[in-house]
Amino acid sequence: MRISILSAVVLLAAGLPCLAAANTADCYLKELRDVQNDFAAQQAAMLCLSRHGPMEEAPAAGKIRRLVGYDNWRECAAREGGKTGSKKAAQMIAYACRQLYGEAE
DSSP states (O other): OOOOHHHHHHHHHHHGGGGSOOSHHHHHHHHHTTOOSHHHHHHHHHHHHHHHOSOOOOTTTTTOOOTTOOSSHHHHHHHHHTTOSOHHHHHHHHHHHHHHHOSOO
């Protein structure tokens, strides 16, 4: 089956909103993972808060399995926070992971 270029562009464009952060916790994971200092971490966090508002616990925290995700918040925090050079960013990433995945059982 051949897909025309136009069809491929339409399918790609339809999927792009899925790549954007859906809430503050997702935004933290996206924006903070490569931050190298605490000042930049604070600015990235403020950006997420301005876009999405205060962080609230995900509706099914602890019970969800994301399409490409982690088994629990500790795995999320280790993988997502492992690249940052900022202690503050790592702490905010861990908090976001707890909001998304709930406490480890």
